[in-house]
Amino acid sequence: MPDRLDQPKDNRRVWRPRLDRDIVGRGAEAFARFMGTGRFLLYMTSFVLAWMAWNTLAPEPLRFDQASLGFIALTLVLSLQASYAAPLILLAQNRQDDRDRVAAEQDRQRAERSLADTEYLAREIAALRIALSEVATRDFVRSEIRNLLEELDHEEADEPAAGDE
Numbered sequence: 001m002p003d004r005l006d007q008p009k010d011n012r013r014v015w016r017p018r019l020d021r022d023i024v025g026r027g028a029e030a031f032a033r034f035m036g037t038g039r040f041l042l043y044m045t046s047f048v049l050a051w052m053a054w055n056t057l058a059p060e061p062l063r064f065d066q067a068s069l070g071f072i073a074l075t076l077v078l079s080l081q082a083s084y085a086a087p088l089i090l091l092a093q094n095r096q097d098d099r100d101r102v103a104a105e106q107d108r109q110r111a112e113r114s115l116a117d118t119e120y121l122a123r124e125i126a127a128l129r130i131a132l133s134e135v136a137t138r139d140f141v142r143s144e145i146r147n148l149l150e151e152l153d154h155e156e157a158d159e160p161a162a163g164d165e
Contacts, residue, residue, distance in 0.1 A: 025095045032092035035085060048074065 003009070034040050051074050055065040065073040
């Protein structure tokens, strides 16, 4: 049967490099962090100034980029650097967004648990208040004991009088 162009081959094997996404991501974050520093700006400025000085002041046979043509090679090098920097910075931002999303979800779950715990404790405190309103207080018990003692004293005082008869 002839190969059909509208269907993929069954046993097609394509070699793809296997890269650990975490290693690539960490590298992208390190690169993006470095690009955001003053040190990177200093290095890049020094590189560009050295390039321009060499191709302007060096003897003609040692120059590799023409100042009269606007430093085309320098422009290409900077464009190449920018073409790699942009996707690496976006990758680092995406990883940070993922971390922020996970942290926000964990914060939301923690807030829900805290709210549930707070509501539970509020219900428990309310139940304790209701239960305590039915419990005798120390002052109430003392007054009842005093009343009982007074009744006993009255009964004792009344008993001998009844025995005299």
